[in-house]
Structures are given as C-alpha cells and as structure tokens.
Amino acid sequence: MSLPLPDYDNLPVGSLQHRIRSLTTDEVQQLLDYEQEHNDRPQVVTILSQRLEELHNGAVPSQGRQLDDPVETEGTSHGSPVDPSGSPQPMHPPRHGTGELPGKPKADRPRKQ
Template identity: 65%
Template sequence: MSPQELPLIDYDNGPVGSLQHRIRSLDGQEIQQLLDYEREHNNRVQVMEILEKRSQELRDGATPSGGAQDDRRVEAEGTAGESPVEPSGSPEPRHGIGGLPGKPEADRPRNQ
C-alpha cells in the first residue's frame, strides 16, 4: 500500500500529536489500513498505541465522528489573518515606576 492510498492526507509527515484527532472520523477498516501500513513501514510505538486504542473503541461501539482528517489550520471566516489593531492604537508598555519608565535604579530620584 502506498501513502497516497491511505485514508489520511500526509500520514507519514503529519505530527504524531495530532493523529488521535485526525483519526476520529475514520471507520474500523480505515484504522486497520493505517495499522497495517504502520507495521510495515514505520512501526512507531506511540502511533501503534493510538491506532490500536481507536480500533478497540470502534469495536466497543464508538462511531466515527464527522469532520476532516487533515491537520490544516482553519482560519475564521472574514479574517485576513492579521491583527485588526493598528500599532498607533496600542498604549505604550508600562515599565519602571511613577512616570520614570525604564530608568536604571541609580538614576531614579530617591525619597528622603
């Protein structure tokens, strides 16, 4: 079986940490395909555990969830991916004490 035949896009290169979420929409046969492929090619312990656990959940009556199996980030509709706040609208950061931002301690007036 080639990577292109697998039920997950970019399975070999996807982060292991996202695998548990990416397989939620797969059925038992698709999980088995991934298990077989993993045994033959990578045999990563953590990945095998995730796939075997999901396979068992499906055998115990869990149902695949809806949604996509890829791990691409989803942008909110209508956003350009940038901050709507203009830099000129941001207040200056407050550092130091009492109107003396950023002065070294030796240059601060001392209360007598």
C-alpha cells in the same frame, strides 16, 4: 498506496488521535498496518490500536471529513500580530516616592539630632 488520511506521514502525533475519529474500522486497520510496516512509532501504534479496540467495542466513527491541510494550520495568520508601535512607553517608577509624592533628596531633609 492511498491512505485514508491525506499526508499521513507528515501529520503530528498530537493531531492523529483526533483525525482518526471519523475513520472506519478498515481504514484504521489500514493505517495501523502501514505504520507497523514503515515507521513503527510506538505512540502512533498505541493510538491506532486503542481506536481499533474502541471501534470493535461499538464506537461509531464521528461525522466529519479529512482535510488536506493539517489541523494545526487552520485559522492562523502565518505572521506575528505584534507591532513595536503598539508597545507602551517604558514606565520606570521614581527612585524615591511616587509621581504625586516626589521623594526629597537627603540634603533637603532635616537632620536628626
């Protein structure tokens, strides 16, 4: 059975709502029937049912195409751009005073009388 969304069973639920926007009423119904027969995930059934209702009430499928890759992988570099050489040197404030006004050890302070 060929479904209107590539790799439908592995799509994250979060991207499904956006991916079905370009589907026709028949295509959404096909996904809903498939979902109810196979996985029957309540959240997915709700999303598909709501989209079907929107289409029956006059919504028009959006322009666009379905990609073979999930939406979440678009534009990612598949690695961390973080490099330890780009880290700043650790900066620890002085225990007493600041760099311009260094603190004085207690021995150098005048005694209170």
